[in-house]
Amino acid sequence: MTRVRLTDHLVLILGVLLMMGPLVVAFLTSTHDHVEIHREGMQFTLGAEFAETYATVLTREGGFTGEITGLLMTQNSLILGIGFAVGKIVISMLAAYAIVYYRFPLGTFFFWVIFSTLLLPLEVRILPSYEVAQQLGLLNSYTGLIVPLIASATGTFFFRQFFKSVPDELLEAARIDGAGPVRFFFEILVPLSRTMIAAIFIIMFVVGWNQYLWPTIMTTEEQYFTLVRGIKNVMQQMIGADIPFYNEALAMAVLAMLPPAVVILVFQRMFIKGLVEQEK
């Protein structure tokens, strides 16, 4: 029995090295000077330039317009992450409420329309989606960044499943007490769904923060760049340079991964619950 445990620990330690190693090396390298990195390769020790590099990346006004800083990009990423999560939760809760708590002729039809969105991931309709956004004048705006992404079948299914599991007696009791649909929703259903909402919020925040393709084609003005979107430009600047600023590029990568990583770390149990439940 003990021998088995030892192999398990060995497997897990190798696994941790495999998963965390690249991240640790990326972070350590970002604390070194770029000439040193160029000369000696990626670094496995903590360098002396941590404060300087990160301060530069966060506050220096860069890009072509000289308007964009790491802080501004972080702010845009937060707007996208939170807007995406809140938007998804609100519209899918409303839709699920209608589907579960009302009997109406087109109910099934709407359910299948929502279902059809699973068949149309953004990647397969990218060019026409861009054209639609362009015609509506949504390019380079937060609305254009967030709204097209928030229609969600998974969110609606998730809440539909949960609402179905809420006992009918609650609604009957609420009715006897004279509560209408609006009061029932806000005073009974929403409080009951609190953990569900929190779990799905965490997942959606991470997914929203990590959006890449849509922000890449939607935002051409740098003031709307998110961190993840900005990674592409960092890369392009690196290709052209004699001695690329590896340290700053990696610092940007660390900044882009830090908030979702912290969220997952802090709310780990809820995150796993949300992830596993959502796909069912």
Add this chain to the structure above:
Amino acid sequence: MKKAQFNSRWMPYALLMPQMAIIGIFFLWPAAEAIRSSFYLEDPFFGTGTFVGFENYSNVLTDPNYRRSAVFTAAFTLTVVFVSLGLGLLFAVSADRVLRGQQTYKTLLMWVYAIAPPVAGLIGVMLFDQHIGPLTDAAAAIGWNLQIGVDYWDTAVAITVVSAWKQIPYNFIFFLSALQSIPSSVKEAAAIDCRSETRRFWTVTFPLLAPMTFFLMILNTTYALFETFGTVDLMVQDQPGNSPVTLVYKVYRDGFRGNDLGGSAAQSVILMVLVLVLTIAQFRLIERRVHYS
């Protein structure tokens, strides 16, 4: 179906309005547009189109570049799915068995989930860089001159490695939660009947995980086909000409860079059919699982 429901003529429609409006404008309209323009030859500068029937499709399907990209995508998807499933399962089985430090292992093994594909791509580019990359040095030590961005196969290997690595935590989380939901009575009964832990795994645990494995295979296929866009975009380093690209990346490149609107739309429609097949497979599996449990 709920027994207790509300009655209202307009309320359900009002509640569904926001979702439906977004779906109509940003899903159905673009999809219809993609299908329509896949049958037209469009002039990107004047916005005029000529109906050409299935010509765009036949052009796409006979294009050697498209075939090359399809072959790469198939090999890439298979490798990513099996490598990330295998390692995710291996780590989950071990993490399920250890008592000490389980929480720490779990946290460290799932952290990579938080990383966006392009960020993983950037770190991958650095690790495989010809000047500074430790993985290139390691490859050189065994006599492999790894040149990403230059050599087609080397770039393919690097993209595959990074994409599979990024997906391991996802499979790990699902497998671990499936393993932990196996009732301890089943595990104990198996332990009494069979002393060999390895045999017990393959005859008892693994069959119990089979539905989850099939389900994850589909989710992983979707990941490898679509969500790796960011990784590919970063790792081909703006020289996609001689680099391996996935079919999704090709839709983007031909549409935005190449201005081949009809061809790009035809490729989109082909992918839509692929998603349709995957989704049907996924839902059949879910139904079956619900049915038996």
